[in-house]
Amino acid sequence: MFKFISLASAAFLCSTALTFAADLTDNAVPPVAFETPAFTWTGAYIGISGGAGWLDGSTTKFGRYHDKQDFDGSVFGGFVGYNWQFSNGIVVGVEGDVEYNSNDEKFFGYRTFGTDWQGSVRGRVGYAFDRLMVFGTAGWTMANGHIEYPCVDENTTFSGWTAGAGIDYAVTDKVFLRGEYRYSDFGSKEIVRGMNVDFDQSIVKVGLAVKF
Template identity: 40%
Template sequence: MKKIVFASVLALLAGTAYAADAVVEPEVAPAAELKPAFVWSGGYVGLQGGYGWTDVDVSVDIGPGFSDSFDANGGFAGLYAGYNFQSGSFVGGIEADINKAWIDETAVVGPFEADTELDWFGSVRGRAGFAFDRALVFGTAGVAFAGASADVLGESYDLNYTGWTVGGGAEYAVTDNITLRGEYRYYDFGSDDFDVGPATVEADLKMHAISFGAAYKF
């Protein structure tokens, strides 16, 4: 009888061990690989083109003096370069640009007829904005420069401006190295003057501009 009970216990233990061995642990699926968010930090250089609308206020200091204004519109193209740093979703940086302009107008101011042209303009600015992965919305402001010319009574005069600019835009990284942008900017270049005979002519220059650019990010 004891032998039968002992054999039954052994059989029960063996069956339990077999059942335990037969349990197959489920395979743990590997964690999904997370694609890192795009990082805006780093340097970049780009090309841009756009269109500008200028407003020129002219005053002539001769006798009682007089003033007038005119508009000149046209295209421009240039280079820009800068550096971004990113902390969380905040992106800050500094940028400079230089542009060749094709903005000219023949203006009549009092007794004077002048062929005027905005030859070039540029700026050095700070930038700040917020990134949404590959999209960036930003504002920008800084110092602006411009060079213009005026032909009056057969003489050519050069004007050099220093002022300020402010604006904003949006940028998108189409690859890890290529970004595209659209931007609006307002410029107040200040004023410059030149002498035409006994008269002093002062020209105050402002501009609205839109531009589109493509940059390579290092």
């Protein structure tokens, strides 16, 4: 009889222990899953860029004589900006740049005209496909034009508008690459007495930037 009671007690204790263990397993807190934050284009950035430029210039001398010239050269400079990305993938921003522009050529056979620096302030609108963003940009631009010939060395600042499009691609969370095309119309201005210069330029360039 005593043996029977002992076996029954042991069986009851084992059953209770198994039930308690099962309850602990059922009520266990699942492990916490940590999600990787989605990439965003929001933030400030600064970068460098360089490429090729094709400038078309025309000159009118005293309203009677005309000359046209193509100015092929290179550009190199830096840019800085800020982006805001919305939940629907739209990205808006503002950007400014300053570049050195090398493109001297001769007008009327002996007068050398060219630009040495240019800059712009623009708005940008784009759409983000995760780390790839396509964008359009437009705004105000300016350039310093200079003309040289015997006993004359003059320069003046031209201003106009610029517009273009490009692609930014983030290779890391902090670094992105850029490819861009821009057209700039710098308007017309009298650079020396009796001589008006009118020029516009197309630029293709690539860039590298750091995002903060």
